[in-house]
Amino acid sequence: MMTTSRRDFLQKLAVSAAAVPFLSTDVFAGLRPTAQGSVLRVALMGLGGYASRVAESMQSCKRAKITGLISGTPAKLDEWGAKYGVPEGSRYNYENFDKIKDNPDIDAVYVITPNALHHDQVIRVAKAGKHAICEKPMALNAAEGEEMIAACAAAGVKLLVGYRLHFEAKTLEVVRMRSEGEFGKIKFFQGQCGFRIGDPNQWRLDKALAGGGAMMDIGIYAINGARYMVGEEPIWVTAQETKTDTVKFKEGVDETILFQLGFPSGAVASCLSTYNMNYLDRFFLNGEKGFAELQPSTGYGPIEGRTNKGKLTQPHVTHQTQQMDEMAGIILDGNEPVVPVDGLEGLKDLKVIDAIYRACATGERQELKLV
Numbered sequence: 089m090m091t092t093s094r095r096d097f098l099q100k101l102a103v104s105a106a107a108v109p110f111l112s113t114d115v116f117a118g119l120r121p122t123a124q125g126s127v128l129r130v131a132l133m134g135l136g137g138y139a140s141r142v143a144e145s146m147q148s149c150k151r152a153k154i155t156g157l158i159s160g161t162p163a164k165l166d167e168w169g170a171k172y173g174v175p176e177g178s179r180y181n182y183e184n185f186d187k188i189k190d191n192p193d194i195d196a197v198y199v200i201t202p203n204a205l206h207h208d209q210v211i212r213v214a215k216a217g218k219h220a221i222c223e224k225p226m227a228l229n230a231a232e233g234e235e236m237i238a239a240c241a242a243a244g245v246k247l248l249v250g251y252r253l254h255f256e257a258k259t260l261e262v263v264r265m266r267s268e269g270e271f272g273k274i275k276f277f278q279g280q281c282g283f284r285i286g287d288p289n290q291w292r293l294d295k296a297l298a299g300g301g302a303m304m305d306i307g308i309y310a311i312n313g314a315r316y317m318v319g320e321e322p323i324w325v326t327a328q329e330t331k332t333d334t335v336k337f338k339e340g341v342d343e344t345i346l347f348q349l350g351f352p353s354g355a356v357a358s359c360l361s362t363y364n365m366n367y368l369d370r371f372f373l374n375g376e377k378g379f380a381e382l383q384p385s386t387g388y389g390p391i392e393g394r395t396n397k398g399k400l401t402q403p404h405v406t407h408q409t410q411q412m413d414e415m416a417g418i419i420l421d422g423n424e425p426v427v428p429v430d431g432l433e434g435l436k437d438l439k440v441i442d443a444i445y446r447a448c449a450t451g452e453r454q455e456l457k458l459v
Contacts, residue, residue: 128416130221131156131178131194133185133209134201135164138223141388142200143172145408151416156194158185189216196221196419198250202297203304207232214243219419223250225308225441226434228299233438237431246419247431251312252411253386254427257402258393259316262373262380263427265395266319271375274355277318278372279310281386282344282362288336293363301342303441307361309386310371311440314349314357316427317373317380321458322349322357325440327447332364347444 130152132139146154156178159165165179178191188194196219199209207227213220220240226249227233240247253259265271282302291297298304315321327347337343343364349357360368371385378396385391390404417423427433436458443454 126151126420128152128412128419129155129193129195130412131158131180131188131197131218132168133158133197133199133213134205135159135161135168136200139198139200142198142408142412143168145406146412148406148409149412149416151420152412156180156188156191156197158182158188158197186212186216188213188218194218196246199223200250202291203299204228204297207236210236210247211239214239214245214247217243217245219246219248221248221250221415222434224312224434225299225304225438226431227438228304230435230438230442233431233435237435240431247434248415248418248429249431249434250411251427251429251433252407253309253313253391254316254425254429255410255414256389256391256407257405258382258391258400259385260426261400261402262382262393262395263316263319265378265380266317266373266375270378270397271373271380271395272377274318274320274351274353274373274375276355276372276374277314277349277357277359278370279313279357279359279385280368280370281306281310282360282365282368284366285336285363293336293338293341295338295340298341300340300441300445301337302361302363303342303345303444306363306386307345307347307359307444308437308441310347310357310359310361311349311437311444312433313371313385314359315436317371318351318355318357320351320353320355321436322351322440322456324350324453324455325443325447326453327444329448337363342445342448345444345448347447349440 128151146152154172157165157168157174158180160182169179178193197213198221199206200223203225206222210220210222292305325347327345329342329345331337331343344362347359369384369387371382373380380395382391382393389407393400439458443456447454
């Protein structure tokens with residue numbers, strides 16, 4: 089994404105603020121979605137751990153509400169349906185969820201399933217005439233991502249990706265400072281993303297479901313962060329993979345990858361993606377006039393940060409609550425976020441991931457063209 093002017097930035101901030109009207113809890117409790125869609129009515133697909141976090145967070149939303157559920161586990165549909173007040177007629181399994189086409193109480197579907205399922209499920213959602221919100225990574229590779237974007241465009245629905253940090257206050261403050269030139273010419277970005285993964289049998293360590301390993305799950309934060317922190321699109325990437333546990337991290341499932349990005353201005357990035365080291369959640373941006381550091385930078389919060397001007401003090405808001413309210417404004421009102429969350433944004437990250445895997449396999453620098 090190219091650097092925005094102060095005026096564009098402030099205009100976008102104003103639009104984002106307008107997307108979350110001040111409604112009391114009592115007013116929202118009795119608010120019925122109108123035909124114009126004053127509240128985004130969302131079906132959650134894939135009722136796992138992260139979906140639980142999203143569902144709980146959505147209870148505080150002012151513009152988004154859970155009105156549908158999709159799962160392959162009947163017991164979960166019953167449990168979640170009772171907990172969140174979703175009637176049986178709005179509960180579906182993976183075989184019959186195409187019937188959401190005939191459900192006027194669902195505007196959008198939030199796909200929170202293993203990575204390998206995103207492509208087909210988002211296309212089915214689009215064909216049903218519903219907007220799609222898809223967890224990151226959007227797909228297994230750029231080719232799949234392009235097909236998802238095309239399907240949503242053909243159906244006339246929006247495709248958004250669950251980049252919650254694009255709405256996070258401290259992150260946006262760093263973006264604002266950089267876009268207004270407060271750090272001067274950007275020279276360097278460092279992104280460290282990793283943790284020691286547990287259960288060796290989980291889907292995130294199954295190439296068929298995850299499409300890779302740490303890079304698909306946690307390394308994508310460093311890729312995405314480099315892009316919005318530097319404010320440019322990378323034009324080349326180099327990468328090196330190391331693996332110390334070939335039992336847990338089988339063929340095609342990356343344990344640790346170091347990668348470097350180059351940008352048109354001459355800025356460079358050095359990033360680490362790993363499933364084998366804890367305490368790695370840090371972004372650092374260096375410019376000729378100053379710096380910014382976020383640590384933790386990608387966790388569920390609160391994000392903590394500082395710049396050469398002092399500590400960042402923006403208040404913490406639950407990421408998923410903010411995300412869903414902001415996405416309601418994007419879908420219902422046509423709002424434009426400061427940092428994009430559309431399918432094209434997801435596709436750019438996938439193109440970089442594809443190139444990183446090629447660089448690891450060949451040992452050669454890969455040229456990138458994201459714009």
